[in-house]
Amino acid sequence: MVFDFFRVFMDTHAAPSTGSTGPRQADQIPSDLLAKIDEAVTHYPVSKRSASLPLLHLWQNHFGFVDDSGVDWIAKRLELEPINILELVTFYPWFRQEKAGKISVRVCRTLSCALAGSYGVRDAFCKAAGIDPKAPMHGHVPPVSPDGKFSVEFVECLASCGSAPVALVNDDLHEDITETGTAAILSKYN
Amino acid sequence: MKSLLLPPHPKERRIVFQNAWTQGYTPDIDCYIKNGGYAELKKALGMKPEEIIDEVKKANLRGRGGAGFPCGVKWGFIRRDDGKPHYIACNGDESEPGTFKDRYILHNDPHQLIEGMAIAAFALNVNLAYIYIRCEFPKAAEIVAKAIEEARAKGFLGKNICGSGFDVEMYVHQGAGAYICGEETSLLESLEGKRPYPRIKPPYFPAVLGLYMSPTIVNNVETFCHVKQIFKIGADEYAKMGTPGDGGTRVMCVSGDVVRPGPYEIPAGGVTLGELINDVCGGMKPGRKLKAVIPGGSSSKILRAGEVFKMKVKGPDGEMVDKEVPLLDLVMDAANLASAGTMIGSGGVIVMDDSRDMLWALNNLNEFYAHESCGQCTPCREGVLWIDKMTTRMVNGEGTAQDPATLKNVADNIAGRTVCAFGEAASWPVQSFLAKFPEEFEVAAK
Numbered sequence: 250m251v252f253d254f255f256r257v258f259m260d261t262h263a264a265p266s267t268g269s270t271g272p273r274q275a276d277q278i279p280s281d282l283l284a285k286i287d288e289a290v291t292h293y294p295v296s297k298r299s300a301s302l303p304l305l306h307l308w309q310n311h312f313g314f315v316d317d318s319g320v321d322w323i324a325k326r327l328e329l330e331p332i333n334i335l336e337l338v339t340f341y342p343w344f345r346q347e348k349a350g351k352i353s354v355r356v357c358r359t360l361s362c363a364l365a366g367s368y369g370v371r372d373a374f375c376k377a378a379g380i381d382p383k384a385p386m387h388g389h390v391p392p393v394s395p396d397g398k399f400s401v402e403f404v405e406c407l408a409s410c411g412s413a414p415v416a417l418v419n420d421d422l423h424e425d426i427t428e429t430g431t432a433a434i435l436s437k438y439n
Numbered sequence: 440m441k442s443l444l445l446p447p448h449p450k451e452r453r454i455v456f457q458n459a460w461t462q463g464y465t466p467d468i469d470c471y472i473k474n475g476g477y478a479e480l481k482k483a484l485g486m487k488p489e490e491i492i493d494e495v496k497k498a499n500l501r502g503r504g505g506a507g508f509p510c511g512v513k514w515g516f517i518r519r520d521d522g523k524p525h526y527i528a529c530n531g532d533e534s535e536p537g538t539f540k541d542r543y544i545l546h547n548d549p550h551q552l553i554e555g556m557a558i559a560a561f562a563l564n565v566n567l568a569y570i571y572i573r574c575e576f577p578k579a580a581e582i583v584a585k586a587i588e589e590a591r592a593k594g595f596l597g598k599n600i601c602g603s604g605f606d607v608e609m610y611v612h613q614g615a616g617a618y619i620c621g622e623e624t625s626l627l628e629s630l631e632g633k634r635p636y637p638r639i640k641p642p643y644f645p646a647v648l649g650l651y652m653s654p655t656i657v658n659n660v661e662t663f664c665h666v667k668q669i670f671k672i673g674a675d676e677y678a679k680m681g682t683p684g685d686g687g688t689r690v691m692c693v694s695g696d697v698v699r700p701g702p703y704e705i706p707a708g709g710v711t712l713g714e715l716i717n718d719v720c721g722g723m724k725p726g727r728k729l730k731a732v733i734p735g736g737s738s739s740k741i742l743r744a745g746e747v748f749k750m751k752v753k754g755p756d757g758e759m760v761d762k763e764v765p766l767l768d769l770v771m772d773a774a775n776l777a778s779a780g781t782m783i784g785s786g787g788v789i790v791m792d793d794s795r796d797m798l799w800a801l802n803n804l805n806e807f808y809a810h811e812s813c814g815q816c817t818p819c820r821e822g823v824l825w826i827d828k829m830t831t832r833m834v835n836g837e838g839t840a841q842d843p844a845t846l847k848n849v850a851d852n853i854a855g856r857t858v859c860a861f862g863e864a865a866s867w868p869v870q871s872f873l874a875k876f877p878e879e880f881e882v883a884a885k
Binding site: 292293294295296298299300301302303305306327333336337340341342343344355358359360361363364387404405406407408409410411412413417420422 | 442524533534535536537538539541542567573574575576577578610612613614615616617618629630631632633634635651692693694695696700701702733737787789791795800803804806807810811813
């Protein structure tokens with residue numbers, strides 16, 4: 250009886266299912282990802298737990314986001330509880346629990362870039378990507394274009410204030426961006 | 440960065456930036472060795488560890504991450520033979536708004552950093568070192584990881600480096616988009632795979648209870664590069680470049696409304712604020728006048744154009760005398776900026792002209808701190824959100840007459856009441872913007 254009570258309690262308080270409508274990520278780990286994970290764990294001879302951020306990065310780089318099965322898998326791999334991984338996914342702004350656009354546009358929002366016009370640049374990126382500029386600017390779930398190709402969001406200081414405004418498009422830093430130049434930047438990722 | 444492609448300004452002295460923009464200089468190890476790289480590591484491996492630490496002390500090197508703690512003194516806290524493992528964590532989580540120097544070092548001259556860290560590792564008896572790089576520098580992480588591989592292949596890292604019998608391993612660790620990880624104890628928590636809540640000091644000084652509760656030295660990317668340069672130039676020569684107590688050069692990162700923003704490596708105390716803005720950076724944009732300067736990263740207190748500071752300076756006969764120093768004559772070093780009530784911090788100078796609205800600028804910074812508070816301490820977690828909400832409504836013309844006083848009250852109640860310095864970092868802009876530009880906040884509150 251008591252056990253049943255707790256089970257009900259735990260079910261209703263489980264983390265919301267996060268974007269995992271498709272197949273579980275943990276069922277589709279390719280061998281090269283496994284090899285990278287094994288290698289990353291060797292970098293932390295003192296404590297395996299230290300490998301949790303590297304593993305989350307490897308996971309997200311491959312799958313685009315981290316679903317519940319990923320949280321469980323990484324926790325098991327590092328001999329941790331799932332909460333030890335979930336609390337990282339929810340804390341660090343970089344990690345996503347839902348699919349974002351294939352091309353991730355992260356526009357710097359902070360002062361030096363704002364002085365140089367980053368708010369206009371962000372809106373221009375939205376328009377060029379087919380996203381409503383009134384969409385939320387900041388958060389774990391960025392707005393995605395209807396074709397699923399782009400997501401555009403604000404991030405905080407990208408440490409390139411001298412060439413403001415800047416944006417990180419996937420792994421590439423674009424500097425001295427103008428509103429009129431945003432469409433040309435996106436077209437490079439077609 | 441356009442300014443770096445220009446020849447160095449006469450006020451500049453590029454030391455850590457020496458090779459980064461030389462035509463034909465590449466980040467690979469062959470190029471580095473061809474230019475004399477790893478000679479200083481070999482030199483250091485022939486010295487006694489205490490001698491290495493003494494050299495760093497003699498050089499008067501201060502940490503370049505923001506707090507400006509004397510590097511040699513910090514190293515002196517580590518007892519080499521205490522039987523515990525020791526660690527080094529290099530702080531490459533550069534994210535203080537207004538600061539932008541690490542990327543250029545990591546991208547263009549990664550071996551300089553690795554050599555500096557290897558020298559430190561030998562001096563401090565460290566066998567395992569991590570370079571914590573923010574994940575918004577994905578290319579930097581790749582380049583540095585490759586450089587580590589190269590250094591290992593050539594015997595500068597790994598087992599028995601350069602035949603010295605000393606072992607040191609080094610790895611890149613990527614952050615995940617949280618500003619708080621630049622705080623050293625937060626960085627260590629993050630490196631341990633936890634939520635990066637800063638640790639309380641005392642007792643958790645990294646040099647005593649750092650990574651895995653063992654003595655750990657955390658230094659900034661630029662600081663480790665300076666270590667290498669100290670052994671190249673010589674500690675005395677290096678110290679002479681700066682001011683007493685603040686040796687060597689410092690990368691001043693200038694952004695905002697100037698003609699030539701950029702990172703400029705200048706001997707500590709080698710320029711006044713006026714020279715930096717008007718001479719090195721080519722002055723304000725055409726037709727504009729200076730209004731305000733944030734001199735040491737977004738957390739440092741703002742200064743207003745036309746301000747005059749009363750401070751004690753060394754007179755002609757060596758005695759300290761009272762002097763009035765106008766803003767533009769302020770010497771850009773740790774001591775002078777502290778006398779002006781602000782700080783040199785991480786060297787991030789944000790310049791704003793007369794077209795800028797100070798309430799808007801403060802609101803931008805408040806949004807930054809509201810987004811980045813880790814949420815561990817109540818005054819900060821709640822307070823920074825209140826501050827942000829208040830300035831947001833003021834910007835939208837919905838402020839009340841009490842807002843400026845409430846803003847100040849909330850900021851005053853965050854600073855000094857949190858585990859880490861983020862509380863101060865978030866409060867100082869509010870307090871200083873209100874104190875220096877009160878009229879702009881009154882108008883907005885109507």
